[in-house]
Amino acid sequence: MSKSTVQLEISQAIWSRRQLLKSGVGLLAGLSGLTSLRAFADVPHIVVVGGGFGGATAAKYLKIWGKDTVNVTLIEPNDKFSSPILSGMVVTSQLEVEKLDFGYSRLTGIHGVNLVKDRVTAVDSAGKTVTLSDGVSTISYDRLILAPGIDFIDVPGWDKTKLPHAWSGREQLVTLQQQLADFPVGGTLVIKVPKLPYRCPPGPYERASTVADYLRVNNKKANVIVLDAQPEISIEADMFHALYTEFGVEYRPNIEVISVNSGDAEGNGRSVTFSQSGGPFEIIEADVINLIADHKAGSIIFDAGLNVDNWAPINPLTYESTVAGKENIYILGDSQATTQVKGGQAANAQAKICVDAILRTMAGDLPYATPITTVGCSAPVTQSKINWAGKAWRFNSGTGLMEVSAGNAAPEPSEVYLQPMLKWANNLFADTFG
Template identity: 80%
Template sequence: MGKSTVGLEVRQALWSRRQLLKIGAGLMVGLSGLNSFNAFAAAPHVVVVGGGFGGATAAKYLKLWGKGTVNVTLIEPNASYSSPILSGMVVTNQLEVDRLDFGYNRLVDIHGVNILQDKVTAVDSGAKTVTLADGSSTLSYDRLILAPGIDFIDVPGWEPDKLPHAWSGRDQLVTLKDQLANFPVGGTFVIKIPKLPYRCPPGPYERASTVADYLRVNNKEANVIVLDAQADISIEADMFHAFYSEFGVEYRPNIEVTSVDSGDEEGNGRSITFSQAGGVAETVEADVINLIPDHKAGSIIFDAGLNVDNWAPINPLTYESTIVGKENIHILGDSQATAQVKGGQAANAQAKVCADAILRIMAGDSPYDTPITTVGCSAPVTQTKVNWAGKAWRYDPAADGGNGAMVVSAGNAATEPSELHLDAMLKWANNLFADTFG
């Protein structure tokens, strides 16, 4: 199966799903004003902040399982969500970026979620209110769910519009795709892999191999350099080392980036300065630098005082914050601090545990005491070959010194990447998209 066939099959499969769900970009349904909530005063009100895999799933399942007993408002500044899942195929020009855009109309029309296209700028845990972007509008909640995704730890000299991370957001994907489309013959591509934990552990390694293959197939004679913060490839090391060797990728571990030069508007003067294992600083000039900085929780987590260091500690039975004085606030997805992997399906699974727990608590019951979350991951690792892996976590009350924690209970992976895994990847992605936004 050739590159163009893979891209065509993905486009057709995702287009079919988009037609089924009718969730194209721009189909945002908003409320005319906060007074619209007066009619719902008799039922508990859950506010969900963030419309990605965690927030959208939580809002949907609170309504689906709550059966009219709870009012749910989803607050999201964007009219649609751009999925990072399958986004590597956008970067290598095998998939149009709008195929990964998902709106919220079915959450409104089918499930009865209230949508506000706005941004939350402050949380008052005492008053149980959130403040919206204009600074004067507030919204009360009985329970608050925060699912802001990730933010990045800044690097001196970094301008993301010139050195894209392309790790979240539509515009970033398009920027990196365009830079690679205009990549000069014999040029240098650098990708910086962040320090764990970060979103989608295999993702940066997959991007390095797929981009190297893409440049090789397009006769760019590129120099591809991987700068990894880890001491070695952190997942499926043998497979990725084999691909890097085949494609001529230079892999360098134990890297600490100290600064970058983002260059001018024409792309001249881009460089990255780093040390390896604490050694002498080096500077590499490059035509394209895919800088994926180290991660931290979304900014609202820090603003609301919900973090310890870079992440938000939670009770994995409910995803409620464990910080004193922050009761009734739940954190999902990439921003939470458990050992579960960060990624879209993880956020989707956590959202269901959280929604179930909130509904049980509101009904006067206790949360389910042995929740399980399952996470799959499937993505191309070359222009034609797809890989997959999966894990399950189960709550163990004896873990973490008797405090209880989610621990790995099962795992599986493909024996080797193959063109034959393409169909399974599309079914997995389509099912997750439909379960979240449909």
């Protein structure tokens, strides 16, 4: 698969609500039509923090569905969002990283979203304000949506500039891409799989097989070792075990990483110290260590007191925080705590449920009673073969949980899924940022 075969661009079409429901992209099933919002003397101000798949979708659809009945401000420190979806193709130099950069000009210029390029450092839930990075400037809100993505639980000795996770952010992707491009013949690569829950469950296993194939094709004769926190590959184990056998990948389950040595600027001295199944400490020296550390909610969730343990509990009918005293604050995407998978399309779908619920409740209605989120995943598992899978979650009023109601997957990886994968990704990018 060459770079020239990959075409990614945001559609210029503005998606109507009916088109969205027909498309199946981030499907919000069962919407029966919003009650017309009453006229407000003071137009409510909804602040959205974080411009990824969850935050950008929420800001966009608040204006599409709410129109002039709401003012929407998106707070995001970066000029562009770098998509983790399809990022595995950047790591193996099959796709230019620039093709996964998405700006906010259509959200501001077409949809009327206000954009503040800054970082939120504090939330005053009683005063309904957020504080910006200077520690002084504040923005007031009537409703607040937080979509900060994920953060990582630190590992002793970990310098992310030398041992990249490459699981979010443009710089991390480029760092790992360059390390693999410079990989020495006969070298050792270690990939660390985090404990569940983490963003994109098949992702680390896909990275291991695609990178092993990439190094094999480029005659690197690499030793690829997967250190998995799980007792077994957590998704499509038979397929990944077969790929690892084909490419000579060493798979080790039940791993707890104790510490790492990030090495010097030239990459010398890198190593990982770990225990397998509670056994004695072992050390592996490696040329490249892709340390995908265990996940937790974004830092603003902890700073705002919205977390229970590592995640933010929410009401899945609205995505409003269930922490006492945190009313009118909503959490989307990877940071929220539900049974749903963490990933970009999940955040996109959750954003529409949240927006629908906010507009309904502001109009004096109840939230929609049985929301559904559908989430697909499509990615390379070798240099040329693509795999895909999808699930749907439906709200169960008896348990109060989002529960899996349907699922499907490719019978086996194949080259024929390349164009469907790119179409799926393009549709999601357009629906979020277009």
